[in-house]
Amino acid sequence: MNKISSFDETNDMTDSKITARNVQVYYGDTHAIKDVSINIKPQAVTAFIGPSGCGKSTFLRTINRMNDTIDICRVEGKILIDDEDIYDPKVDPVQLRAKVGMVFQKPNPFPKSIYDNVAYGPRIHGLARNKSELDEIIESSLQKAGLWAEVKDRLHAPGTGLSGGQQQRLCIARAIAVSPEVILMDEPCSALDPIATAKVEELIDELRENYTIVIVTHSMQQAARVSQRTAFFHLGVLVEEGLTQDIFTSPRDKRTEDYITGRFG
Amino acid sequence: MADHIVKSYDEELSALAGKIAEMGGLAEVIVNNSVSALVTQDLELARQTIAQDKRIDDLLQEIEMRLIEIIARRQPLGKDLREIVSAGRIANDLERVGDMAKNIAKRVIAIDAGLNSKQLAIGLEHLTELALNQLKRVLDAYASQNADMAAKVQEDDAEVDAVYTSLFRELLTYMMEDPRNITQCAHLLFCAKNIERIGDHATNIAENVYYMVSGDRLSEDRPKVDELGDKVS
Numbered sequence: 304m305n306k307i308s309s310f311d312e313t314n315d316m317t318d319s320k321i322t323a324r325n326v327q328v329y330y331g332d333t334h335a336i337k338d339v340s341i342n343i344k345p346q347a348v349t350a351f352i353g354p355s356g357c358g359k360s361t362f363l364r365t366i367n368r369m370n371d372t373i374d375i376c377r378v379e380g381k382i383l384i385d386d387e388d389i390y391d392p393k394v395d396p397v398q399l400r401a402k403v404g405m406v407f408q409k410p411n412p413f414p415k416s417i418y419d420n421v422a423y424g425p426r427i428h429g430l431a432r433n434k435s436e437l438d439e440i441i442e443s444s445l446q447k448a449g450l451w452a453e454v455k456d457r458l459h460a461p462g463t464g465l466s467g468g469q470q471q472r473l474c475i476a477r478a479i480a481v482s483p484e485v486i487l488m489d490e491p492c493s494a495l496d497p498i499a500t501a502k503v504e505e506l507i508d509e510l511r512e513n514y515t516i517v518i519v520t521h522s523m524q525q526a527a528r529v530s531q532r533t534a535f536f537h538l539g540v541l542v543e544e545g546l547t548q549d550i551f552t553s554p555r556d557k558r559t560e561d562y563i564t565g566r567f568g
Numbered sequence: 569m570a571d572h573i574v575k576s577y578d579e580e581l582s583a584l585a586g587k588i589a590e591m592g593g594l595a596e597v598i599v600n601n602s603v604s605a606l607v608t609q610d611l612e613l614a615r616q617t618i619a620q621d622k623r624i625d626d627l628l629q630e631i632e633m634r635l636i637e638i639i640a641r642r643q644p645l646g647k648d649l650r651e652i653v654s655a656g657r658i659a660n661d662l663e664r665v666g667d668m669a670k671n672i673a674k675r676v677i678a679i680d681a682g683l684n685s686k687q688l689a690i691g692l693e694h695l696t697e698l699a700l701n702q703l704k705r706v707l708d709a710y711a712s713q714n715a716d717m718a719a720k721v722q723e724d725d726a727e728v729d730a731v732y733t734s735l736f737r738e739l740l741t742y743m744m745e746d747p748r749n750i751t752q753c754a755h756l757l758f759c760a761k762n763i764e765r766i767g768d769h770a771t772n773i774a775e776n777v778y779y780m781v782s783g784d785r786l787s788e789d790r791p792k793v794d795e796l797g798d799k800v801s
Contacts, residue, residue: 523643523645527645551645551646551649552645552649552650552783553646553783553784554646559646560646560647561570563645563646564572564644564645564646564647564648565572565573565574565577566570566571566572566573567573
Protein backbone atom coordinates (compact mmCIF):
# COMPACT_ATOMS: atom_id res chain seq x y z
CA MET A 304 0.00 0.00 0.00
CA ASN A 305 1.47 3.26 -1.13
CA LYS A 306 1.37 6.32 0.99
CA ILE A 307 0.72 9.41 -1.06
CA SER A 308 3.71 10.96 0.57
CA SER A 309 5.68 10.53 3.68
CA PHE A 310 5.78 13.50 5.99
CA ASP A 311 9.24 12.81 7.28
CA GLU A 312 10.74 12.68 3.84
CA THR A 313 9.33 16.05 2.87
CA ASN A 314 11.08 17.95 5.63
CA ASP A 315 14.72 17.31 6.22
CA MET A 316 17.24 19.37 8.11
CA THR A 317 19.32 20.29 5.09
CA ASP A 318 17.00 22.92 3.70
CA SER A 319 15.87 25.00 6.61
CA LYS A 320 15.80 28.78 6.92
CA ILE A 321 14.38 28.82 10.43
CA THR A 322 15.11 25.95 12.76
CA ALA A 323 13.33 25.76 16.10
CA ARG A 324 14.35 23.17 18.64
CA ASN A 325 12.44 22.35 21.83
CA VAL A 326 11.02 25.84 22.14
CA GLN A 327 9.08 26.57 25.33
CA VAL A 328 7.30 29.83 25.97
CA TYR A 329 5.92 30.81 29.37
CA TYR A 330 3.72 33.76 30.23
CA GLY A 331 4.32 33.88 33.97
CA ASP A 332 3.10 30.46 35.13
CA THR A 333 1.32 29.65 31.90
CA HIS A 334 3.18 27.22 29.65
CA ALA A 335 2.03 28.60 26.28
CA ILE A 336 4.34 26.78 23.88
CA LYS A 337 5.33 23.24 24.70
CA ASP A 338 8.47 21.83 23.23
CA VAL A 339 7.99 22.93 19.64
CA SER A 340 10.56 21.86 17.05
CA ILE A 341 10.12 22.73 13.39
CA ASN A 342 12.13 23.39 10.25
CA ILE A 343 10.83 26.23 8.11
CA LYS A 344 11.87 26.16 4.49
CA PRO A 345 13.33 29.12 2.60
CA GLN A 346 11.48 30.60 -0.38
CA ALA A 347 8.25 29.04 0.72
CA VAL A 348 5.12 30.01 2.59
CA THR A 349 4.49 28.11 5.81
CA ALA A 350 1.04 28.49 7.34
CA PHE A 351 0.38 28.11 11.06
CA ILE A 352 -3.18 27.05 11.79
CA GLY A 353 -5.02 26.09 14.94
CA PRO A 354 -7.85 27.20 17.22
CA SER A 355 -7.68 30.47 19.15
CA GLY A 356 -5.23 30.29 22.02
CA CYS A 357 -3.32 27.34 20.54
CA GLY A 358 -0.06 29.27 20.56
CA LYS A 359 0.42 29.84 16.84
CA SER A 360 0.77 33.62 17.17
CA THR A 361 2.92 33.28 20.26
CA PHE A 362 5.23 30.94 18.41
CA LEU A 363 5.29 33.24 15.38
CA ARG A 364 6.36 36.10 17.64
CA THR A 365 9.30 34.14 18.99
CA ILE A 366 10.81 34.22 15.48
CA ASN A 367 11.55 37.94 15.66
CA ARG A 368 11.66 38.18 19.46
CA MET A 369 8.48 40.21 19.66
CA ASN A 370 7.80 38.41 22.94
CA ASP A 371 10.83 40.24 24.42
CA THR A 372 8.57 43.25 24.81
CA ILE A 373 6.33 41.34 27.24
CA ASP A 374 7.85 41.38 30.73
CA ILE A 375 6.41 38.14 32.04
CA CYS A 376 7.25 36.22 28.88
CA ARG A 377 10.10 33.70 28.99
CA VAL A 378 11.41 31.76 25.97
CA GLU A 379 13.51 28.59 26.24
CA GLY A 380 14.98 26.34 23.61
CA LYS A 381 16.72 27.30 20.39
CA ILE A 382 15.63 29.24 17.34
CA LEU A 383 18.16 29.48 14.56
CA ILE A 384 17.91 31.56 11.42
CA ASP A 385 20.57 30.41 8.97
CA ASP A 386 22.33 28.61 11.84
CA GLU A 387 22.49 31.79 13.92
CA ASP A 388 20.89 31.59 17.36
CA ILE A 389 18.56 34.58 17.46
CA TYR A 390 18.34 34.48 21.25
CA ASP A 391 22.11 34.81 21.59
CA PRO A 392 22.80 37.83 23.87
CA LYS A 393 24.98 39.31 21.11
CA VAL A 394 22.04 39.57 18.75
CA ASP A 395 20.48 43.03 18.55
CA PRO A 396 16.69 42.59 18.45
CA VAL A 397 16.34 45.72 16.32
CA GLN A 398 18.69 44.32 13.69
CA LEU A 399 16.92 40.97 13.95
CA ARG A 400 13.57 42.61 13.24
CA ALA A 401 15.00 44.25 10.13
CA LYS A 402 15.90 40.76 8.93
CA VAL A 403 12.62 39.28 10.13
CA GLY A 404 9.82 41.66 9.20
CA MET A 405 6.29 41.46 10.47
CA VAL A 406 2.82 42.30 9.21
CA PHE A 407 -0.07 42.37 11.67
CA GLN A 408 -3.73 41.52 11.68
CA LYS A 409 -4.91 45.10 11.60
CA PRO A 410 -3.18 47.33 9.06
CA ASN A 411 -1.15 49.72 11.20
CA PRO A 412 0.39 52.40 9.01
CA PHE A 413 2.14 55.22 10.86
CA PRO A 414 0.20 58.50 10.91
CA LYS A 415 2.54 59.76 8.22
CA SER A 416 2.58 59.98 4.45
CA ILE A 417 2.68 56.88 2.29
CA TYR A 418 6.26 57.82 1.40
CA ASP A 419 7.35 58.24 5.01
CA ASN A 420 5.73 54.99 6.06
CA VAL A 421 7.93 53.07 3.65
CA ALA A 422 10.97 55.30 4.24
CA TYR A 423 10.85 54.81 8.01
CA GLY A 424 12.80 51.56 8.15
CA PRO A 425 15.46 52.44 5.58
CA ARG A 426 16.04 55.75 7.40
CA ILE A 427 16.54 54.28 10.88
CA HIS A 428 18.72 51.51 9.50
CA GLY A 429 20.66 53.93 7.28
CA LEU A 430 20.00 51.93 4.14
CA ALA A 431 20.01 54.88 1.74
CA ARG A 432 22.89 57.33 1.27
CA ASN A 433 20.84 60.03 -0.39
CA LYS A 434 17.36 61.06 -1.47
CA SER A 435 17.50 59.35 -4.85
CA GLU A 436 18.54 56.03 -3.31
CA LEU A 437 15.71 56.35 -0.82
CA ASP A 438 13.28 57.17 -3.65
CA GLU A 439 14.39 54.00 -5.39
CA ILE A 440 13.82 51.88 -2.29
CA ILE A 441 10.36 53.43 -1.86
CA GLU A 442 9.39 52.77 -5.45
CA SER A 443 10.68 49.22 -5.58
CA SER A 444 9.10 48.34 -2.23
CA LEU A 445 5.75 49.70 -3.32
CA GLN A 446 6.17 47.90 -6.64
CA LYS A 447 6.86 44.60 -4.89
CA ALA A 448 3.88 45.17 -2.65
CA GLY A 449 1.72 45.70 -5.72
CA LEU A 450 0.74 49.18 -4.57
CA TRP A 451 2.87 51.45 -6.74
CA ALA A 452 0.38 52.00 -9.52
CA GLU A 453 -2.33 52.91 -7.04
CA VAL A 454 -0.33 55.42 -4.97
CA LYS A 455 2.45 56.80 -7.16
CA ASP A 456 0.59 60.07 -7.71
CA ARG A 457 -0.13 60.63 -4.03
CA LEU A 458 2.97 59.49 -2.19
CA HIS A 459 2.71 62.38 0.24
CA ALA A 460 -0.90 61.74 1.16
CA PRO A 461 -1.39 60.11 4.59
CA GLY A 462 -1.07 56.32 4.68
CA THR A 463 -4.10 56.16 6.91
CA GLY A 464 -6.23 57.54 4.07
CA LEU A 465 -5.86 54.38 2.01
CA SER A 466 -8.43 51.57 1.97
CA GLY A 467 -7.92 48.67 4.38
CA GLY A 468 -6.44 46.42 1.71
CA GLN A 469 -4.16 49.17 0.46
CA GLN A 470 -3.06 49.93 4.03
CA GLN A 471 -2.14 46.29 4.52
CA ARG A 472 -0.14 46.26 1.31
CA LEU A 473 1.50 49.50 2.50
CA CYS A 474 2.51 47.67 5.69
CA ILE A 475 3.95 44.88 3.57
CA ALA A 476 5.87 47.48 1.51
CA ARG A 477 7.13 48.97 4.78
CA ALA A 478 8.28 45.53 5.91
CA ILE A 479 10.12 44.74 2.69
CA ALA A 480 11.76 48.20 2.44
CA VAL A 481 14.47 47.07 4.87
CA SER A 482 15.24 43.99 2.73
CA PRO A 483 14.20 41.33 5.22
CA GLU A 484 14.85 37.65 4.63
CA VAL A 485 11.84 36.44 6.56
CA ILE A 486 8.38 37.97 6.68
CA LEU A 487 6.02 36.99 9.48
CA MET A 488 2.34 37.64 8.92
CA ASP A 489 -0.17 37.42 11.73
CA GLU A 490 -3.60 37.07 10.13
CA PRO A 491 -2.84 39.69 7.50
CA CYS A 492 -6.21 39.40 5.77
CA SER A 493 -8.66 38.99 8.60
CA ALA A 494 -9.75 42.62 8.35
CA LEU A 495 -9.95 42.64 4.55
CA ASP A 496 -12.71 41.93 2.06
CA PRO A 497 -12.33 39.02 -0.41
CA ILE A 498 -10.94 41.18 -3.23
CA ALA A 499 -8.34 42.89 -1.01
CA THR A 500 -7.59 39.45 0.45
CA ALA A 501 -7.02 38.02 -3.03
CA LYS A 502 -4.59 40.86 -3.79
CA VAL A 503 -2.62 40.24 -0.62
CA GLU A 504 -2.59 36.49 -1.32
CA GLU A 505 -1.34 37.11 -4.85
CA LEU A 506 1.35 39.33 -3.35
CA ILE A 507 2.34 36.64 -0.83
CA ASP A 508 2.70 34.20 -3.69
CA GLU A 509 4.98 36.60 -5.58
CA LEU A 510 7.06 37.44 -2.51
CA ARG A 511 7.68 33.77 -1.85
CA GLU A 512 10.38 33.73 -4.54
CA ASN A 513 12.59 36.04 -2.53
CA TYR A 514 11.51 35.65 1.07
CA THR A 515 10.73 33.02 3.63
CA ILE A 516 7.17 33.66 4.70
CA VAL A 517 5.35 32.42 7.76
CA ILE A 518 1.66 33.23 8.00
CA VAL A 519 -0.76 32.69 10.84
CA THR A 520 -4.31 32.37 9.59
CA HIS A 521 -7.69 31.35 10.91
CA SER A 522 -8.90 30.66 7.40
CA MET A 523 -8.22 27.09 6.40
CA GLN A 524 -8.97 27.98 2.81
CA GLN A 525 -6.40 30.75 2.95
CA ALA A 526 -3.76 28.40 4.36
CA ALA A 527 -4.63 25.92 1.60
CA ARG A 528 -4.42 28.62 -1.07
CA VAL A 529 -1.21 30.41 -0.14
CA SER A 530 1.06 27.98 1.64
CA GLN A 531 3.33 25.15 0.57
CA ARG A 532 3.60 23.75 4.07
CA THR A 533 1.18 23.85 6.96
CA ALA A 534 1.70 23.40 10.68
CA PHE A 535 -1.19 22.69 13.03
CA PHE A 536 -0.95 23.86 16.65
CA HIS A 537 -3.19 22.78 19.48
CA LEU A 538 -2.91 23.63 23.19
CA GLY A 539 0.63 24.92 22.73
CA VAL A 540 1.79 21.78 20.96
CA LEU A 541 2.83 21.47 17.32
CA VAL A 542 0.59 18.54 16.42
CA GLU A 543 1.47 18.03 12.80
CA GLU A 544 3.50 19.73 10.06
CA GLY A 545 3.69 18.75 6.43
CA LEU A 546 2.96 19.56 2.82
CA THR A 547 -0.15 21.70 2.66
CA GLN A 548 -1.90 19.31 0.25
CA ASP A 549 -1.31 16.42 2.66
CA ILE A 550 -2.48 18.32 5.72
CA PHE A 551 -5.73 19.29 4.00
CA THR A 552 -6.49 16.00 2.25
CA SER A 553 -5.06 13.31 4.53
CA PRO A 554 -3.84 14.63 7.86
CA ARG A 555 -2.23 11.95 10.02
CA ASP A 556 -3.36 13.17 13.41
CA LYS A 557 -6.95 12.94 14.52
CA ARG A 558 -6.77 16.38 16.14
CA THR A 559 -5.76 17.91 12.81
CA GLU A 560 -8.53 16.04 11.04
CA ASP A 561 -11.13 17.20 13.56
CA TYR A 562 -9.96 20.79 13.34
CA ILE A 563 -9.83 21.16 9.56
CA THR A 564 -13.16 19.43 9.06
CA GLY A 565 -14.89 21.57 11.70
CA ARG A 566 -15.43 18.82 14.24
CA PHE A 567 -13.51 20.22 17.18
CA GLY A 568 -15.46 19.49 20.34
CA MET B 569 -15.68 10.15 14.01
CA ALA B 570 -17.07 13.08 16.01
CA ASP B 571 -19.88 15.12 14.55
CA HIS B 572 -19.37 18.41 12.78
CA ILE B 573 -19.97 21.52 14.84
CA VAL B 574 -22.41 22.53 12.10
CA LYS B 575 -25.07 19.82 12.30
CA SER B 576 -26.58 20.44 8.89
CA TYR B 577 -23.22 19.46 7.35
CA ASP B 578 -23.49 16.01 8.97
CA GLU B 579 -27.03 15.75 7.66
CA GLU B 580 -25.91 16.57 4.14
CA LEU B 581 -23.11 14.01 4.24
CA SER B 582 -25.31 11.28 5.62
CA ALA B 583 -28.04 12.06 3.08
CA LEU B 584 -25.37 11.70 0.41
CA ALA B 585 -24.23 8.34 1.78
CA GLY B 586 -27.90 7.32 1.83
CA LYS B 587 -28.27 8.15 -1.85
CA ILE B 588 -25.18 6.10 -2.68
CA ALA B 589 -26.60 3.19 -0.70
CA GLU B 590 -29.90 3.49 -2.56
CA MET B 591 -28.09 3.54 -5.86
CA GLY B 592 -25.99 0.52 -4.86
CA GLY B 593 -29.06 -1.44 -3.77
CA LEU B 594 -30.79 -0.68 -7.02
CA ALA B 595 -27.72 -1.67 -9.03
CA GLU B 596 -27.63 -5.03 -7.26
CA VAL B 597 -31.30 -5.61 -8.02
CA ILE B 598 -31.08 -4.84 -11.70
CA VAL B 599 -27.93 -6.90 -12.23
CA ASN B 600 -29.67 -9.81 -10.57
CA ASN B 601 -32.85 -9.28 -12.61
CA SER B 602 -31.03 -8.92 -15.91
CA VAL B 603 -29.26 -12.24 -15.48
CA SER B 604 -32.44 -13.95 -14.26
CA ALA B 605 -34.21 -12.63 -17.33
CA LEU B 606 -31.40 -13.98 -19.47
CA VAL B 607 -31.39 -17.43 -17.92
CA THR B 608 -35.17 -17.84 -17.84
CA GLN B 609 -35.70 -15.87 -21.06
CA ASP B 610 -38.14 -13.59 -19.27
CA LEU B 611 -38.73 -10.74 -21.73
CA GLU B 612 -41.02 -8.88 -19.35
CA LEU B 613 -38.38 -8.85 -16.61
CA ALA B 614 -35.83 -7.71 -19.19
CA ARG B 615 -38.02 -4.74 -20.14
CA GLN B 616 -38.54 -3.85 -16.48
CA THR B 617 -34.80 -3.95 -15.90
CA ILE B 618 -34.19 -1.56 -18.77
CA ALA B 619 -36.74 0.82 -17.29
CA GLN B 620 -35.21 0.55 -13.80
CA ASP B 621 -31.83 1.63 -15.07
CA LYS B 622 -33.32 5.07 -15.67
CA ARG B 623 -33.74 5.48 -11.91
CA ILE B 624 -30.00 4.82 -11.43
CA ASP B 625 -29.17 7.48 -14.01
CA ASP B 626 -31.43 9.94 -12.20
CA LEU B 627 -29.77 9.14 -8.90
CA LEU B 628 -26.36 9.85 -10.42
CA GLN B 629 -27.53 13.28 -11.49
CA GLU B 630 -29.02 13.97 -8.11
CA ILE B 631 -25.84 12.90 -6.33
CA GLU B 632 -23.72 15.08 -8.60
CA MET B 633 -25.89 18.10 -7.84
CA ARG B 634 -25.61 17.46 -4.13
CA LEU B 635 -21.82 17.12 -4.39
CA ILE B 636 -21.48 20.41 -6.21
CA GLU B 637 -23.68 22.08 -3.64
CA ILE B 638 -21.68 20.70 -0.71
CA ILE B 639 -18.39 21.77 -2.31
CA ALA B 640 -19.74 25.26 -2.95
CA ARG B 641 -21.18 25.72 0.51
CA ARG B 642 -18.85 23.79 2.80
CA GLN B 643 -15.44 23.73 1.11
CA PRO B 644 -14.79 20.26 2.50
CA LEU B 645 -11.32 19.29 3.71
CA GLY B 646 -9.63 16.17 5.03
CA LYS B 647 -11.85 13.12 5.37
CA ASP B 648 -14.89 15.15 4.27
CA LEU B 649 -13.13 16.08 1.05
CA ARG B 650 -12.15 12.47 0.40
CA GLU B 651 -15.71 11.40 1.13
CA ILE B 652 -17.12 13.92 -1.35
CA VAL B 653 -14.70 13.03 -4.13
CA SER B 654 -15.15 9.30 -3.52
CA ALA B 655 -18.94 9.59 -3.51
CA GLY B 656 -18.79 11.11 -7.00
CA ARG B 657 -16.57 8.37 -8.32
CA ILE B 658 -18.53 5.59 -6.65
CA ALA B 659 -21.79 6.96 -8.08
CA ASN B 660 -20.21 6.94 -11.52
CA ASP B 661 -19.15 3.32 -11.13
CA LEU B 662 -22.63 2.33 -9.96
CA GLU B 663 -24.17 4.08 -12.92
CA ARG B 664 -21.90 2.05 -15.19
CA VAL B 665 -22.95 -1.13 -13.37
CA GLY B 666 -26.54 -0.18 -14.21
CA ASP B 667 -25.57 0.25 -17.85
CA MET B 668 -23.98 -3.20 -17.91
CA ALA B 669 -27.18 -4.74 -16.53
CA LYS B 670 -29.26 -2.80 -19.01
CA ASN B 671 -27.07 -4.09 -21.84
CA ILE B 672 -27.61 -7.67 -20.68
CA ALA B 673 -31.37 -7.06 -20.53
CA LYS B 674 -31.34 -5.73 -24.10
CA ARG B 675 -29.57 -8.86 -25.25
CA VAL B 676 -32.26 -11.02 -23.63
CA ILE B 677 -34.68 -9.39 -26.05
CA ALA B 678 -32.23 -9.69 -28.96
CA ILE B 679 -31.47 -13.38 -28.37
CA ASP B 680 -35.18 -14.17 -28.04
CA ALA B 681 -34.68 -17.90 -27.58
CA GLY B 682 -34.03 -20.06 -24.56
CA LEU B 683 -30.50 -20.92 -23.56
CA ASN B 684 -29.78 -24.27 -25.14
CA SER B 685 -27.09 -25.16 -22.67
CA LYS B 686 -27.87 -25.76 -19.03
CA GLN B 687 -24.17 -25.67 -18.27
CA LEU B 688 -23.72 -22.23 -19.79
CA ALA B 689 -26.57 -20.89 -17.71
CA ILE B 690 -25.00 -22.30 -14.57
CA GLY B 691 -21.66 -20.75 -15.55
CA LEU B 692 -23.23 -17.32 -16.10
CA GLU B 693 -25.14 -17.52 -12.86
CA HIS B 694 -22.01 -18.46 -10.97
CA LEU B 695 -20.12 -15.53 -12.48
CA THR B 696 -22.99 -13.21 -11.60
CA GLU B 697 -23.09 -14.49 -8.06
CA LEU B 698 -19.40 -13.76 -7.63
CA ALA B 699 -19.66 -10.28 -9.16
CA LEU B 700 -22.74 -9.42 -7.12
CA ASN B 701 -21.07 -10.64 -3.98
CA GLN B 702 -18.16 -8.31 -4.75
CA LEU B 703 -20.60 -5.46 -5.27
CA LYS B 704 -22.47 -6.25 -2.08
CA ARG B 705 -19.31 -6.47 0.00
CA VAL B 706 -17.91 -3.23 -1.38
CA LEU B 707 -21.18 -1.42 -0.63
CA ASP B 708 -20.99 -2.83 2.91
CA ALA B 709 -17.39 -1.61 3.14
CA TYR B 710 -18.56 1.83 2.03
CA ALA B 711 -21.42 1.92 4.53
CA SER B 712 -19.28 0.69 7.42
CA GLN B 713 -16.18 2.68 6.35
CA ASN B 714 -14.10 -0.47 6.42
CA ALA B 715 -10.80 -0.11 4.51
CA ASP B 716 -9.70 -3.69 5.13
CA MET B 717 -12.90 -5.07 3.68
CA ALA B 718 -12.42 -2.85 0.64
CA ALA B 719 -8.87 -4.11 0.20
CA LYS B 720 -10.17 -7.68 0.30
CA VAL B 721 -12.73 -6.93 -2.41
CA GLN B 722 -10.00 -5.59 -4.65
CA GLU B 723 -7.96 -8.73 -4.06
CA ASP B 724 -10.89 -11.05 -4.78
CA ASP B 725 -11.63 -9.60 -8.21
CA ALA B 726 -9.10 -12.11 -9.57
CA GLU B 727 -11.66 -14.83 -8.90
CA VAL B 728 -14.28 -13.08 -11.06
CA ASP B 729 -11.68 -12.71 -13.80
CA ALA B 730 -10.77 -16.38 -13.61
CA VAL B 731 -14.38 -17.57 -13.89
CA TYR B 732 -14.96 -15.17 -16.77
CA THR B 733 -11.91 -16.52 -18.58
CA SER B 734 -13.14 -20.07 -18.29
CA LEU B 735 -16.61 -19.04 -19.53
CA PHE B 736 -14.96 -17.30 -22.47
CA ARG B 737 -13.18 -20.54 -23.43
CA GLU B 738 -16.36 -22.52 -23.03
CA LEU B 739 -18.26 -20.16 -25.32
CA LEU B 740 -15.49 -20.38 -27.92
CA THR B 741 -15.80 -24.15 -27.82
CA TYR B 742 -19.54 -24.00 -28.46
CA MET B 743 -19.02 -21.68 -31.38
CA MET B 744 -16.45 -23.98 -32.89
CA GLU B 745 -18.63 -27.02 -32.39
CA ASP B 746 -21.55 -25.60 -34.33
CA PRO B 747 -21.62 -22.30 -36.22
CA ARG B 748 -25.38 -22.04 -35.58
CA ASN B 749 -24.45 -21.29 -31.93
CA ILE B 750 -22.42 -18.27 -32.90
CA THR B 751 -25.12 -15.61 -32.70
CA GLN B 752 -26.31 -16.67 -29.30
CA CYS B 753 -22.82 -17.30 -27.99
CA ALA B 754 -21.61 -13.90 -29.17
CA HIS B 755 -24.41 -12.28 -27.17
CA LEU B 756 -23.61 -14.45 -24.18
CA LEU B 757 -19.96 -13.51 -24.49
CA PHE B 758 -20.90 -9.86 -24.20
CA CYS B 759 -23.12 -10.67 -21.24
CA ALA B 760 -20.27 -12.47 -19.52
CA LYS B 761 -17.96 -9.58 -20.30
CA ASN B 762 -20.49 -7.15 -18.84
CA ILE B 763 -20.61 -9.15 -15.63
CA GLU B 764 -16.86 -9.25 -15.48
CA ARG B 765 -16.88 -5.46 -15.90
CA ILE B 766 -19.27 -5.20 -12.96
CA GLY B 767 -16.54 -6.90 -10.93
CA ASP B 768 -14.11 -4.26 -12.19
CA HIS B 769 -16.44 -1.47 -11.11
CA ALA B 770 -16.70 -3.10 -7.69
CA THR B 771 -12.91 -3.03 -7.61
CA ASN B 772 -12.85 0.67 -8.52
CA ILE B 773 -15.31 1.35 -5.76
CA ALA B 774 -13.15 -0.68 -3.37
CA GLU B 775 -10.15 1.49 -4.23
CA ASN B 776 -12.17 4.64 -3.62
CA VAL B 777 -13.53 3.36 -0.32
CA TYR B 778 -10.01 2.52 0.77
CA TYR B 779 -8.80 6.02 -0.10
CA MET B 780 -11.84 7.62 1.48
CA VAL B 781 -11.33 5.83 4.78
CA SER B 782 -7.55 5.79 5.06
CA GLY B 783 -6.27 8.65 2.92
CA ASP B 784 -3.84 6.22 1.27
CA ARG B 785 -4.02 4.66 -2.16
CA LEU B 786 -4.45 0.93 -2.59
CA SER B 787 -1.75 -0.43 -4.81
CA GLU B 788 -3.21 -1.21 -8.22
CA ASP B 789 -0.61 -3.67 -9.42
CA ARG B 790 -2.51 -6.79 -8.53
CA PRO B 791 -2.14 -9.89 -10.70
CA LYS B 792 -4.55 -9.72 -13.66
CA VAL B 793 -6.06 -12.71 -15.36
CA ASP B 794 -8.13 -12.27 -18.48
CA GLU B 795 -9.09 -14.01 -21.67
CA LEU B 796 -6.10 -12.55 -23.50
CA GLY B 797 -3.79 -14.78 -21.46
CA ASP B 798 -0.21 -13.68 -21.14
CA LYS B 799 0.29 -12.87 -24.81
CA VAL B 800 -0.72 -9.29 -24.13
CA SER B 801 0.34 -7.60 -20.97
